[in-house]
Amino acid sequence: MAAITYLEAGRRALAEEMRRDPSVWAVGEDLGRGGVFGQYKSLADEFGPARISDAPISEACIMGASVGAAMSGTRPVVEMRFSDFALCAVDELVNQAAKARYMFGGQTKVPLVVRQPMGMWRSSAAQHSQSLEAWYVHIPGLVVVAPATPADNLGLLKSAIRCDDPVVYLEHKNLWTLEGEVPEDEHLTPLGVAETVREGRDVTLVTWSAQRWACLEAAETLSAEGIEAEVIDLRTLWPWDRDRVLASVEKTGRLLVVQEAVSVAGFGAEIAASVAEALHKRLAAPVKRLGAPRVPVSYAPPLEARVRVTAEAIVAAAREQITPAAA
Amino acid sequence: MTPAPAAPQRHSNLDRPHLLRLYELMLRIRAFEELAVEAQKEGYVLGAIHPSIGQEAVAAGVCAQLRRDDLMLSTHRGHGHTLAKGADALAMMRELFGREGGTCGGKGGSMHIADFEVGMLGANGVVSANIPIAAGAAHAIKLRGEDRIVACLFGDGAINRGPFLEGLNWAKVFELPVLFVCEDNGFAATTRTSSMTAGPGAAARAEALDIPAETLDGNDLLALESATRDAIAAIRAGGGPRLLHCRTYRMTGHTAVDPAAYRPAEEVAQWRDADPIARVAALLQDGGSGSDELDAIAAKVRQDMEEICQSAKDSPWPAEARAFEDVQDMGDPRERAY
Numbered sequence: 001m002a003a004i005t006y007l008e009a010g011r012r013a014l015a016e017e018m019r020r021d022p023s024v025w026a027v028g029e030d031l032g033r034g035g036v037f038g039q040y041k042s043l044a045d046e047f048g049p050a051r052i053s054d055a056p057i058s059e060a061c062i063m064g065a066s067v068g069a070a071m072s073g074t075r076p077v078v079e080m081r082f083s084d085f086a087l088c089a090v091d092e093l094v095n096q097a098a099k100a101r102y103m104f105g106g107q108t109k110v111p112l113v114v115r116q117p118m119g120m121w122r123s124s125a126a127q128h129s130q131s132l133e134a135w136y137v138h139i140p141g142l143v144v145v146a147p148a149t150p151a152d153n154l155g156l157l158k159s160a161i162r163c164d165d166p167v168v169y170l171e172h173k174n175l176w177t178l179e180g181e182v183p184e185d186e187h188l189t190p191l192g193v194a195e196t197v198r199e200g201r202d203v204t205l206v207t208w209s210a211q212r213w214a215c216l217e218a219a220e221t222l223s224a225e226g227i228e229a230e231v232i233d234l235r236t237l238w239p240w241d242r243d244r245v246l247a248s249v250e251k252t253g254r255l256l257v258v259q260e261a262v263s264v265a266g267f268g269a270e271i272a273a274s275v276a277e278a279l280h281k282r283l284a285a286p287v288k289r290l291g292a293p294r295v296p297v298s299y300a301p302p303l304e305a306r307v308r309v310t311a312e313a314i315v316a317a318a319r320e321q322i323t324p325a326a327a
Numbered sequence: 328m329t330p331a332p333a334a335p336q337r338h339s340n341l342d343r344p345h346l347l348r349l350y351e352l353m354l355r356i357r358a359f360e361e362l363a364v365e366a367q368k369e370g371y372v373l374g375a376i377h378p379s380i381g382q383e384a385v386a387a388g389v390c391a392q393l394r395r396d397d398l399m400l401s402t403h404r405g406h407g408h409t410l411a412k413g414a415d416a417l418a419m420m421r422e423l424f425g426r427e428g429g430t431c432g433g434k435g436g437s438m439h440i441a442d443f444e445v446g447m448l449g450a451n452g453v454v455s456a457n458i459p460i461a462a463g464a465a466h467a468i469k470l471r472g473e474d475r476i477v478a479c480l481f482g483d484g485a486i487n488r489g490p491f492l493e494g495l496n497w498a499k500v501f502e503l504p505v506l507f508v509c510e511d512n513g514f515a516a517t518t519r520t521s522s523m524t525a526g527p528g529a530a531a532r533a534e535a536l537d538i539p540a541e542t543l544d545g546n547d548l549l550a551l552e553s554a555t556r557d558a559i560a561a562i563r564a565g566g567g568p569r570l571l572h573c574r575t576y577r578m579t580g581h582t583a584v585d586p587a588a589y590r591p592a593e594e595v596a597q598w599r600d601a602d603p604i605a606r607v608a609a610l611l612q613d614g615g616s617g618s619d620e621l622d623a624i625a626a627k628v629r630q631d632m633e634e635i636c637q638s639a640k641d642s643p644w645p646a647e648a649r650a651f652e653d654v655q656d657m658g659d660p661r662e663r664a665y
């Protein structure tokens with residue numbers, strides 16, 4: 001094991017897969033000079049400018065051309081720079097990539113990975129901060145992945161590249177510099193399998209992406225108070241690891257879903273509804289979601305902070321589930 | 328590689344008071360951005376800033392010629408355009424610092440500065456997205472029968488997105504009063520734009536749509552002024568859209584923290600010699616301004632801007648509750664946000 005950053009893990013994943021499979025290539029703006037966050041640093045030296053390809057500022061065409069290239073024998077890794085800019089290519093992703101296989105009666109598959117760095121990060125304001133994972137989970141045909149650790153960014157990106165379906169791959173911008181242990185050998189994290197990060201008997205915290213870390217911090221605090229929270233990092237949002245979540249809530253009787261995204265119509269709603277449907281009689285407390293209010297993300301630090309789900313908020317919500325405030 | 332522009336030409340019959348005003352404007356823009364970059368190093372500017380240092384002639388030559396009731400849409404690199412359109416520097420600096428009293432109350436930051444009071448309908452965080460919006464603003468002007476025009480500024484990288492074609496086509500089909508201005512600094516982030524752009528660029532693409540276009544030395548204030556004057560007159564007279572393709576160079580990286588290691592030092596040095604402000608100073612001196620006079624203007628501008636910067640630093644944060652304001656009327660999050 002060696003400690004590397006989340007960013008470096010993604011870089012290693014791509015490099016390993018490109019060495020393994022000559023049909024893998026990456027395309028996006030500024031990739032030749034390492035990409036906007038340095039995720040592609042020096043990859044062009046090893047693989048050349050045809051396989052680490054620059055692109056014009058043409059998101060629709062980057063995505064559309066990648067759909068064509070994916071249906072024609074290659075495996076493109078598409079870099080959208082910020083998840084917000086992927087919105088310039090939604091037709092190509094939703095109407096084309098996600099539909100081609102089905103619409104054409106199974107004649108083709110679209111094996112592409114769309115990397116979309118997401119989330120709030122240092123006063124990036126309303127057009128560079130969004131968490132839109134729920135939109136993609138809603139689209140039949142897409143796989144949706146949101147890694148929270150360096151090991152998962154390595155293992156999940158490799159699995160995503162090997163997957164024959166179009167994968168929306170959401171790295172969190174606030175995690176780029178996070179360090180963590182990563183196996184030195186080949187490391188594949190299976191898609192669709194959650195990780196139980198911490199075991200506990202009292203309440204199940206289901207989360208993904210950067211909120212994993214806020215949940216773990218909250219679990220520490222709760223533990224000091226004698227409340228043992230089980231923390232599940234979904235890692236893949238579609239398909240999500242329903243069995244693991246249901247088994248955990250069977251045990252704890254309580255579900256708290258924690259997400260950075262706007263709570264209204266967020267993916268947490270799907271989990272909460274699924275748990276409520278399946279485990280209604282086993283629940284010791286109503287299911288609960290924590291997420292952002294339905295407002296855009298502001299630039300000014302105090303306003304940005306106001307919509308962030310904090311460890312304190314998670315602690316308070318979990319306590320409330322264990323011991324409801326007197327009505 | 329974009330060729331460096333020619334050496335400044337001598338003009339004998341200058342309107343010196345007018346040129347002095349533009350000189351001062353260019354100095355204000357530069358001082359604003361230099362202080363913003365400093366303030367970012369000190370931790371006052373938390374988000375990204377994209378300086379236009381080296382490109383001030385476009386703001387002064389084009390944007391400053393708009394009437395106050397004309398409209399303008401800008402880009403992520405829009406401080407200069409916005410100051411030239413008449414926005415208040417203190418409100419802008421506060422916006423960069425995320426403070427109360429900023430042009431957008433601190434919600435937008437540098438990349439989303441807007442000042443509707445002076446017809447500045449917004450910088451934009453999404454490249455090329457301002458082009459169809461500009462066409463639409465001009466469409467409204469035409470529907471309302473007004474004689475206002477819209478100026479739409481964008482970079483050379485923006486012309487490779489679909490909205491560029493769609494917006495120009497729209498403006499021409501409806502013969503709308505838009506002045507499109509491609510501010511070509513040779514780069515799109517870290518990529519040399521010519522390496523990712525087919526054909527000769529913005530002007531040729533406009534001409535293919537029958538939009539009259541002109542390619543200009545974007546560091547030559549007088550050339551920009553005269554081309555803009557003619558274009559605005561034609562547009563205001565109902566002649567439909569026009570495009571100016573202004574070749575310039577940014578002296579900083581893409582953002583203030585980008586070291587711009589991807590460009591050769593000789594190229595940067597060559598363009599430094601073509602500094603648009605120094606070129607105006609040379610013209611003024613040629614027209615009779617003493618260096619004392621010019622130095623005094625520069626010192627005054629700098630001092631005023633330092634005071635503005637200090638006052639922005641002393642401004643309060645917006646109240647937390649503002650996070651919930653101005654989202655929407657129906658389903659206002661102040662009533663229910665979760």
Ligand SMILES: Cc1ncc(C[n+]2csc(CCOP(=O)(O)OP(=O)(O)O)c2C)c(N)n1
Pocket residue numbers: 029057059081085088377402403404452453454455481482483484485486512514515516520581
């Ligand atoms: C649709 C979209 N894609 C990518 C970006 C990221 N981005 C911000 S500025 C920029 C370069 C723009 O180049 P250009 O239009 O020439 O303007 P300049 O920065 O040179 O002023 C890029 C790629 C973006 N903001 N929007």
